[in-house]
Amino acid sequence: MSRRQRVLLAVAGALLFLTSFFLLFTFLSTAAVEQGQIVQNLSETLAALKRGNAAMEEAIARESAIPRLRERARSMGFLPGGESMGLPLSLPITLPLGDAGP
């Protein structure tokens, strides 16, 4: 092998090495960016889900707040405890002895 051929071979080897190196570098960089974007998207999704969860929790808390419950109870015909101390019994209570209880 002549000297010129050896030089060409060395140059080709070096080029091959450099090309593989750059290809590998580019592939890894792209993969890293891609993974980063996926992680970022997941992170944003997680934050959005947390916000959605909190929004639902807020809706539940608002619906079960005392003023709201009182309002709903009134609309259903219930009275607050302080306004009625007992049920007005006006039934003709003449139960048979067996059903009268102890």
Add this chain to the structure above:
Amino acid sequence: MKEPVSTLRLHPVTFPPALLLGLVVIRLIYLTFYAPWDPPGVQSLELRLEAQRGRILDRRGAVLAMDAPRYQVVLEYPPIAYGGDPVRRARWLQQVDEILSPLLGLSVQEATRSWPDTWWQFPVTRGIPEDLARVVSQRIEEAGLRGVRVRPYWQRVYPDGPLLGPVVGFVFFGADDLGVEGRRGAAGVEKAYDELLRGKPVILRVPVDAEGRPLPLQEEALAQPEPGGEVVLTIDRTIQAIVAEELARGLQESGAPRGDAVVLRPRTGEILAMVSLPAFDPNSPETLDRDARNPVVQDLYEPGSVFKILTMAAALENGVVQPETRYLDQGCVEFGGAPICNWDRDRYPGGRGWLDMTELLIYSRNVGAAHLARLLGPERFYAALHAFGIGEPTDVDLPYEAVMRVRAYGDPDWREADLGRQSFGQAVSVTPLQMAVAVSAVANDGLIMRPFVVQEIRTAEGVRRTEPRIRRRAISAQTARTLREMLAGVIEREAVKARVPGYRMAGKTGTAQIPTPLGYDPRDTIASFVGFGPVEDPQVLILVKLDRPRRSPWGSEEAAPVFARIAARILPLLGIPPAASGP
């Protein structure tokens, strides 16, 4: 012989480019690994990712305070994007206005009138709910609108509004001791447990491009803010609502402009309800003025006749009297050079004659209380007040507890007349909570517990429960039992409006004059009642206080019925069945 030519030798022509290339490589290595991320000249944006503040729950898990998501529309238009051309900026604003104004219901151009030229960003509107935020974002995307962002943030929400305002408190935006800005607890549990509730925000300096868009984020940008811990209160929201309802009714019927009530478990110190009316709404910043405080903990008053419980306890504990000991009740006596008279001296100018100690409490004799103070002497009297915690904080886990020093024997400003007046609750100031805690010793066999409102703290590290803690023994168990029976007699024989059907309760009325800079107010009073029950095994203590009632000035007339109605409704809720022997 020909010398070998070194292949490494550089030709003078190739040296400068090689040097240049080397410098470029070194610079690249520096920029990649060592240079600061935000070199001078690169425009950046400070992004603050606020942590979700922890929830505050009642003892049954109902949400009393929470962070809910809200959205704000922010305009971002860095000067570099329009090159300082106001025409381009105005055109852009007009475009934003045309697209967003119908959705937001406001004129964007009007809203941005106060946008300073030096600001890159300007919040157009806040408080947008999630569904509208989604619609706005979609519209921005469809229209390809640049420089407009819909950003989420956390807003503190109190679902029950004013019902728990004074206890839970509220938050505000401001700087802490280190100058770091953020949301801070300003009152109530929000203030007392701020460190735990607030969590850890993430603050990022993100480089932006010429149009203000953040460049791809670094790894640390993926860091999520750490949410705050949760706090579970001893407060029972249902009991709180009952107390608020009955106190409101008491205010309405008596004509009193304001009032307070506190319910606690004497055995543990747990506070079940703490109500002040009128109350502020922590959801409405406009109501958060100087009245945004908790009067049960922060307001002092002269307690009046309920204080006779402590005087009697001291007398019984020191053995200077027994329940059956009698004394001669006169209408007025002289004490330390000052006259002390009974409240009914017009009806009984010469007093009620010979009374025993139970009757002293039943008929609420000022002269009798002064008689006990004289028998005790100042040293034993003030030692007893100290034992009951009068003149010192209760150590409750709420901020800004008010305390007033008791003018006591040995102080340069003390006079003998003070002893006489203090024996029936004048010339001494306490908060409603301090009074309730002092009386709780009688209900708890002489032991004073530390009052508390937080029963559990939940963080990422785990759950921590507050254990009841004994502060001290005020009186012996025997004295406490004796006094309980005497106080039961007060309700059974005189303060009949405090009777609770099915339960045997004990308590004492109080009608206190209101001190002013010119002496005591000749007209107005503070009507109060403190009681507990069932007498055999006290599970709950209730203090009711009405300021300046109009219909009647007396605690027995105005505060006692409120006490009775509260007790009648909450005792069954606490699982305490009515006794067959009860009235």
